[in-house]
Amino acid sequence: MAKEKKLVEAITSMEEDFAQWYTDVVKKAELIAYSSIKGCMIIKPAGYAIWENIQREMDRRFKETGVENVYLPLFIPESLLQKEKDHVEGFAPEVAWVTHGGMSPLQERLCVRPTSETLFCDFYKDDIQSYRDLPRVYNQWCNVVRWEKETRPFLRSREFLWQEGHTAHATAEEAEERTVQMLNVYADFCEEVLAMPVIRGQKTEKEKFAGAKATYTIEALMHDGKALQSGTSHNFGDGFARAYDVTFTDKDNTLKYVHQTSWGSTTRLIGALIMVHGDDSGLVLPPRIAPVQLMVIPIRQDAEGVLDKANEVKDRLSKVCSVRIDDSEKSPGWKFSEQEMRGIPIRLELGPKDLEKNQCVLVRRDTREKMFVSLDEIETVVPELLETIQKDMFERAKAHRDAHIWDATDYETFKDTVENKPGFIRGMWCGDQACEDQIKEETGATSRCMPFHDQEQISDVCVCCGKPAKKLVYWGRAY
Amino acid sequence: MAKEKKLVEAITSMEEDFAQWYTDVVKKAELIAYSSIKGCMIIKPAGYAIWENIQREMDRRFKETGVENVYLPLFIPESLLQKEKDHVEGFAPEVAWVTHGGMSPLQERLCVRPTSETLFCDFYKDDIQSYRDLPRVYNQWCNVVRWEKETRPFLRSREFLWQEGHTAHATAEEAEERTVQMLNVYADFCEEVLAMPVIRGQKTEKEKFAGAKATYTIEALMHDGKALQSGTSHNFGDGFARAYDVTFTDKDNTLKYVHQTSWGSTTRLIGALIMVHGDDSGLVLPPRIAPVQLMVIPIRQDAEGVLDKANEVKDRLSKVCSVRIDDSEKSPGWKFSEQEMRGIPIRLELGPKDLEKNQCVLVRRDTREKMFVSLDEIETVVPELLETIQKDMFERAKAHRDAHIWDATDYETFKDTVENKPGFIRGMWCGDQACEDQIKEETGATSRCMPFHDQEQISDVCVCCGKPAKKLVYWGRAY
Numbered sequence: 014m015a016k017e018k019k020l021v022e023a024i025t026s027m028e029e030d031f032a033q034w035y036t037d038v039v040k041k042a043e044l045i046a047y048s049s050i051k052g053c054m055i056i057k058p059a060g061y062a063i064w065e066n067i068q069r070e071m072d073r074r075f076k077e078t079g080v081e082n083v084y085l086p087l088f089i090p091e092s093l094l095q096k097e098k099d100h101v102e103g104f105a106p107e108v109a110w111v112t113h114g115g116m117s118p119l120q121e122r123l124c125v126r127p128t129s130e131t132l133f134c135d136f137y138k139d140d141i142q143s144y145r146d147l148p149r150v151y152n153q154w155c156n157v158v159r160w161e162k163e164t165r166p167f168l169r170s171r172e173f174l175w176q177e178g179h180t181a182h183a184t185a186e187e188a189e190e191r192t193v194q195m196l197n198v199y200a201d202f203c204e205e206v207l208a209m210p211v212i213r214g215q216k217t218e219k220e221k222f223a224g225a226k227a228t229y230t231i232e233a234l235m236h237d238g239k240a241l242q243s244g245t246s247h248n249f250g251d252g253f254a255r256a257y258d259v260t261f262t263d264k265d266n267t268l269k270y271v272h273q274t275s276w277g278s279t280t281r282l283i284g285a286l287i288m289v290h291g292d293d294s295g296l297v298l299p300p301r302i303a304p305v306q307l308m309v310i311p312i313r314q315d316a317e318g319v320l321d322k323a324n325e326v327k328d329r330l331s332k333v334c335s336v337r338i339d340d341s342e343k344s345p346g347w348k349f350s351e352q353e354m355r356g357i358p359i360r361l362e363l364g365p366k367d368l369e370k371n372q373c374v375l376v377r378r379d380t381r382e383k384m385f386v387s388l389d390e391i392e393t394v395v396p397e398l399l400e401t402i403q404k405d406m407f408e409r410a411k412a413h414r415d416a417h418i419w420d421a422t423d424y425e426t427f428k429d430t431v432e433n434k435p436g437f438i439r440g441m442w443c444g445d446q447a448c449e450d451q452i453k454e455e456t457g458a459t460s461r462c463m464p465f466h467d468q469e470q471i472s473d474v475c476v477c478c479g480k481p482a483k484k485l486v487y488w489g490r491a492y
Numbered sequence: 493m494a495k496e497k498k499l500v501e502a503i504t505s506m507e508e509d510f511a512q513w514y515t516d517v518v519k520k521a522e523l524i525a526y527s528s529i530k531g532c533m534i535i536k537p538a539g540y541a542i543w544e545n546i547q548r549e550m551d552r553r554f555k556e557t558g559v560e561n562v563y564l565p566l567f568i569p570e571s572l573l574q575k576e577k578d579h580v581e582g583f584a585p586e587v588a589w590v591t592h593g594g595m596s597p598l599q600e601r602l603c604v605r606p607t608s609e610t611l612f613c614d615f616y617k618d619d620i621q622s623y624r625d626l627p628r629v630y631n632q633w634c635n636v637v638r639w640e641k642e643t644r645p646f647l648r649s650r651e652f653l654w655q656e657g658h659t660a661h662a663t664a665e666e667a668e669e670r671t672v673q674m675l676n677v678y679a680d681f682c683e684e685v686l687a688m689p690v691i692r693g694q695k696t697e698k699e700k701f702a703g704a705k706a707t708y709t710i711e712a713l714m715h716d717g718k719a720l721q722s723g724t725s726h727n728f729g730d731g732f733a734r735a736y737d738v739t740f741t742d743k744d745n746t747l748k749y750v751h752q753t754s755w756g757s758t759t760r761l762i763g764a765l766i767m768v769h770g771d772d773s774g775l776v777l778p779p780r781i782a783p784v785q786l787m788v789i790p791i792r793q794d795a796e797g798v799l800d801k802a803n804e805v806k807d808r809l810s811k812v813c814s815v816r817i818d819d820s821e822k823s824p825g826w827k828f829s830e831q832e833m834r835g836i837p838i839r840l841e842l843g844p845k846d847l848e849k850n851q852c853v854l855v856r857r858d859t860r861e862k863m864f865v866s867l868d869e870i871e872t873v874v875p876e877l878l879e880t881i882q883k884d885m886f887e888r889a890k891a892h893r894d895a896h897i898w899d900a901t902d903y904e905t906f907k908d909t910v911e912n913k914p915g916f917i918r919g920m921w922c923g924d925q926a927c928e929d930q931i932k933e934e935t936g937a938t939s940r941c942m943p944f945h946d947q948e949q950i951s952d953v954c955v956c957c958g959k960p961a962k963k964l965v966y967w968g969r970a971y
Binding site for chain 2: 046048049050053054055056057058061062064065081082083084085086087088089090093106107108109110111112113114115116123125132135136139140151155156158160171172174
């Protein structure tokens with residue numbers, strides 16, 4: 014009983030301590046366990062099932078655009094990593110090094126991949142000969158390692174799971190097109206499946222990926238008003254191709270460098286889900302990503318006919334959604350708490366009184382709204398309700414996000430906004446990295462992106478230095 | 493054109509040099525590429541698509557038995573690895589060691605997981621408290637590293653992909669039941685999906701997994717008469733639980749050790765597929781695992797109506813099978829060679845003369861049998877033909893396997909059989925490891941298993957030492 018009690022204990026409230034609330038939820042919803050390897054987490058069944066759903070749906074969307082999956086090695090020889098100067102500078106400080114194989118020291122150190130641009134270049138160098146071999150649009154689902162100092166479950170860990178796409182193209186235009194296309198795949202996935210609105214835009218020079226010509230990003234707003242980078246897509250131009258000598262013979266019989274892109278999204282999306290939709294009772298999962306969409310909970314299950322009917326209802330619903338029944342010996346109240354903690358979108362309650370009336374009670378996890386539904390209609394009502402919940406969750410998250418976008422046209426307002434109004438801050442920028450550095454140092458906010466779909470000129474001058482402004486930037490404190 | 497020519501060049505024949513034939517096929521069917529990390533391979537799209545199909549179907553079968561997926565860390569602290577004596581002795585000589593994270597040496601070396609028993613024990617130690625928490629039936633799909641000296645694509649590489657199941661149970665009986673159950677899941681999968689007959693049995697003490705009480709195995713016979721271990725399932729009893737202190741409070745309120753199992757299968761199954769079914773024209777894939785089941789190849793595709801009709805046929809067939817069309821500018825002959833090299837089960841040819849007769853030509857990859865089929869009937873004929881091919885491939889592999897099982901009741905016959913008759917050798921064994929050692933040293937054959945379904949006493953004495961025999965063993969040279 015001790016174990017059950019723990020689960021229904023009140024978790025820290027979001028208002029009181031958002032960071033602690035997050036930690037409580039990932040543990041009590043049984044998404045993760047801590048391992049004895051510092052900074053590496055264990056993803057438990059309830060967490061991994063969400064990742065499987067993310068993988069399945071994202072992979073389907075990738076393949077619709079012509080992506081093929083491959084698998085490249087875990088290790089990168091030190092000499093290979095070092096060929097692209099910016100890239101190695103960006104990653105070398107945070108990689109894990111393998112120095113021994115079995116009982117013997119290695120002739121050359123191998124780094125555990127933090128990302129695989131170098132390996133894909135090394136592969137493409139031989140794999141691509143002619144324009145007929147292009148484009149290459151490959152992706153892999155795998156683990157990567159970055160030796161972070163501060164770690165948090167899902168958001169930042171020394172090992173994490175992700176997908177990394179790596180493409181090679183004959184022209185710069187095609188590479189740019191693919192970079193934007195994949196950013197849009199991420200954005201659509203987040204909005205349509207995770208019910209999480211995102212800002213699509215470009216990273217500044219300071220914030221772009223090590224070795225990229227341009228980095229595009231989707232930025233989401235968490236419930237506490239901090240931003241979370243939720244997916245990035247990079248255009249490398251021919252920079253890596255030149256460093257790794259990846260060439261092809263074009264139609265005109267001349268040798269050219271390929272143009273490359275890469276794009277990645279990670280298990281951190283699970284962290285985003287938690288922080289966008291969760292509440293003080295735990296996780297709230299959008300129906301399209303929830304491993305279990307409806308939990309049947311019998312009331313007075315010892316009463317005649319209740320358990321039989323509950324099982325019949327479960328079997329019928331299994332044809333239209335992902336459903337489970339909790340017929341354990343816990344009290345209904347405990348079962349409710351568990352179902353709420355796990356974020357299961359709908360609870361179906363069924364007791365002796367409901368049986369008499371040939372009805373059941375449906376309770377929405379997101380709004381706690383209760384409705385009485387005839388048992389004859391559940392196969393139509395439940396799928397519709399799931400769609401309604403999905404839509405409402407997106408609208409609610411979007412309303413919250415939109416209510417937390419602030420404008421600042423002078424530095425005093427900017428500083429005050431960062432301090433007192435959680436959210437994104439729209440502010441003009443001169444294009445000078447010194448201003449980004451100053452803002453970060455003095456306020457903790459970073460440039461999140463230069464948005465694609467919002468290019469309003471809210472002032473003529475940089476919000477930091479007052480010199481002529483070039484670009485509208487979304488700023489914010491971030492995970 | 494140079495690239496296309498390479499693909500249709502004759503590969504080495506199986507008879508001439510089976511090892512070279514295998515290498516030619518994995519390369520020319522574009523399953524793998526070699527990487528610049530010695531012993532690590534790159535799995536290309538055609539190879540990875542097979543692995544995705546293996547994963548999808550095996551995972552479905554796992555989940556039907558109650559398996560839940562999780563993810564545990566890539567790294568194992570040296571001290572954790574060392575707690576189970578047999579286990580560390582078995583694996584320490586072949587692990588890769590991480591000694592540095594970023595710029596700093598680690599306080600304790602981390603090994604890159606060669607398998608995860610130790611991590612699961614460390615996890616279960618906290619995760620399991622009461623009999624209510626049992627059984628735990630967890631699995632992970634991941635990469636593992638073993639620092640092998642001799643490597644071959646799919647069969648033995650320093651990094652490979654696999655799944656590893658790890659379970660914990662309240663009783664010894666339940667653990668034994670799960671061990672056998674999962675071996676049967678593997679065996680049924682191999683026979684029903686990969687069309688590959690297997691012998692189910694138990695490993696001897698010498699051949700069992702480091703730290704296991706009992707190891708069960710499925711053994712398949714390759715075309716060259718060598719055996720391939722294709723999946724193993726281990727019963728650990730409470731050995732690991734005692735070493736790692738994994739206990740639970742039972743119903744009677746006493747503290748007990750859990751009983752554990754683990755079971756794994758790997759990308760080596762792709763190697764098995766190649767060596768069981770392949771021929772001198774390349775890969776031959778069973779329909780149920782083939783990423784592409786039918787290739788439409790238009791003949792004289794410039795002739796009026798051919799390409800339109802071929803595309804119409806492709807669209808219609810896409811509702812009943814996995815289909816592609818090759819409308820590239822290569823000659824039909826080249827396209828045939830490529831489709832054969834890639835092992836696509838059915839080729840559909842369609843030319844102007846076929847159009848006139850409202851028919852097409854179907855060619856089976858496995859038998860090269862040609863049949864003329866009315867275009868009105870393709871949606872029924874093709875799925876039936878795929879099922880026929882699947883069944884025939886299994887029967888053919890089984891006939892080949894059964895024709896290569898030999899009996900030996902004395903050592904001279906045994907040695908002669910190993911040398912001159914490729915296949916499994918049935919021979920009685922006294923139970924003494926010295927005989928296994930002697931046989932291995934003198935003939936190169938190892939004990940593959942003590943079969944479950946064949947316990948015939950073919951002689952009273954050990955085939956090696958002549959002392960009283962205890963068990964029938966299947967022996968053979970193996971990959």
